[in-house]
Amino acid sequence: MWDWIKKAAGAVLETGAEYLRHLNAIQQIMNAPSYEAAVERLRSHVFGMDGEAEYRLFMTVVGQQIQQAEQALQQARENPGGESWGNSFEDRMAQHMAEIQAGYHAGNSPHVQAAEKRLHDLNLLARYAQQFWQERAPELQAPDPSPPSTEPEVAEPDEPAPAERMAAFQRHARAILGDPVPAAPGADAAPAPLGEIEALQAMLAADRRLTRGMMATMPGSASAEIVEELSDLHGTYARILRDAPSDSRLIEPADLRRKMGQCQELAGRACESLRDDAAALERYERALAEFRQAGDGAEAERMERKIRDLQILLSGDHDAEILAIQERLDTVARPSLEAAELLIALGVACTHAGDAFAGREHLHQAETMLRAMGIEPPSAEQLASDLFGSMQALLGGAAGTTPAPIEASMKVRAVYKQLYQALSAAYRDSDPADADFEENLALADRYLKAWEAMDSRQQSDAFSAKAMDYLRSQGHGPAKD
Numbered sequence: 001m002w003d004w005i006k007k008a009a010g011a012v013l014e015t016g017a018e019y020l021r022h023l024n025a026i027q028q029i030m031n032a033p034s035y036e037a038a039v040e041r042l043r044s045h046v047f048g049m050d051g052e053a054e055y056r057l058f059m060t061v062v063g064q065q066i067q068q069a070e071q072a073l074q075q076a077r078e079n080p081g082g083e084s085w086g087n088s089f090e091d092r093m094a095q096h097m098a099e100i101q102a103g104y105h106a107g108n109s110p111h112v113q114a115a116e117k118r119l120h121d122l123n124l125l126a127r128y129a130q131q132f133w134q135e136r137a138p139e140l141q142a143p144d145p146s147p148p149s150t151e152p153e154v155a156e157p158d159e160p161a162p163a164e165r166m167a168a169f170q171r172h173a174r175a176i177l178g179d180p181v182p183a184a185p186g187a188d189a190a191p192a193p194l195g196e197i198e199a200l201q202a203m204l205a206a207d208r209r210l211t212r213g214m215m216a217t218m219p220g221s222a223s224a225e226i227v228e229e230l231s232d233l234h235g236t237y238a239r240i241l242r243d244a245p246s247d248s249r250l251i252e253p254a255d256l257r258r259k260m261g262q263c264q265e266l267a268g269r270a271c272e273s274l275r276d277d278a279a280a281l282e283r284y285e286r287a288l289a290e291f292r293q294a295g296d297g298a299e300a301e302r303m304e305r306k307i308r309d310l311q312i313l314l315s316g317d318h319d320a321e322i323l324a325i326q327e328r329l330d331t332v333a334r335p336s337l338e339a340a341e342l343l344i345a346l347g348v349a350c351t352h353a354g355d356a357f358a359g360r361e362h363l364h365q366a367e368t369m370l371r372a373m374g375i376e377p378p379s380a381e382q383l384a385s386d387l388f389g390s391m392q393a394l395l396g397g398a399a400g401t402t403p404a405p406i407e408a409s410m411k412v413r414a415v416y417k418q419l420y421q422a423l424s425a426a427y428r429d430s431d432p433a434d435a436d437f438e439e440n441l442a443l444a445d446r447y448l449k450a451w452e453a454m455d456s457r458q459q460s461d462a463f464s465a466k467a468m469d470y471l472r473s474q475g476h477g478p479a480k481d
Helices: 002-015 017-030 035-047 052-078 089-102 112-141 162-176 196-215 224-243 253-273 277-294 297-315 318-329 337-352 356-372 380-395 405-428 437-453 457-473
Strands: none
Touching: 017 035, 017 052, 017 112, 035 052, 035 112, 052 112, 052 196, 196 224, 196 253, 224 253, 253 277, 253 297, 277 297, 297 318, 318 337, 337 356, 337 405, 356 405, 380 405, 380 457, 405 437
């Protein structure tokens, strides 16, 4: 994903000049000293367009701005203090990653009234633009101009007086304000080809949703809603694949297929977190099909292993599950993060098989291995640092094929969350007749608290504060009081 974003960003610099020009025009219109001046600027901009293609691009930019304004308003209404997307680390991490990629910092505590005004003004802009384009349509269809006249030139009329311009403005307002706001091109219309910039914008919006999905599918964060969201996102990527230009330099079919596979895999991961293994298996099989169509052999092979493991689990044959994990454990290097993950899986499998004592042993082996390797649960501050370090590397062109720091730290965090949850379950599965029963329950509570602390409000606030410090250092967000 990092490589694609970097490549797409470079292509935008080459091909997106018109898009940026329209975006700048919108900002100038929105910043006009009065509505009358804004309408005049908009009319001049629309009447200066070369044709239908430029108008469609302009309305695409307007539609994007409306969508962002709607999101900002919703966040402002739900979280006047500036919080959004929930309080877990995954939610906060996804929020900051999406905001950086979009260049839009929705967490800067926008006031509800300001958000409402911006949305209202953008909707009004869209209505006026549509009206002006309709006015201009006869001009575009007019026959070629006749030869120059030999008659004496007639002086151009003077600029209309302010009162006349106000009257014209009021006529436009009466004619337009009652009309429905035009939808962004392609939003709800019948399938139609997308322009290259339109396809790119749709892709970037989908990628922001995928970023959040990556963070929201772990135990404790997953929900039926995120499964539905990922299903819808899969359909969004499919529509982009269908409607994007076949010769696009920004959109690669294999990349879209890979992301479609990621949507299905993430939905499967969420189903596993929700203890719906049958639904997870179906999602993984769909992901495998997408990875194969993308020509990604490594991802397909990884998904095949996941499917085999889940099939064994669903069969109820715990001995076969334990044997399969042990066979994989014999093939990986020790110590390593992969070996620790397999030891955790082995501990969980033994606990499910009714041997909690063996399960605890394997889980503690994983914990000891992680500590010996110097791998500790990342702090809130470290996560924020890794996030912005990854983004700086990406923007500077230094990102490569190795995992970005934030990907690595989030992986470690997920491993520790799984370890603490598994240890809590293994110690809670104790025989009341056991002499260590009370001690085991105390250990179960301790590991449960360690798991819960990783999503505590205190840690989440610490991450948010550190992230905002980084934003301020880059010139974004309000200054400290």
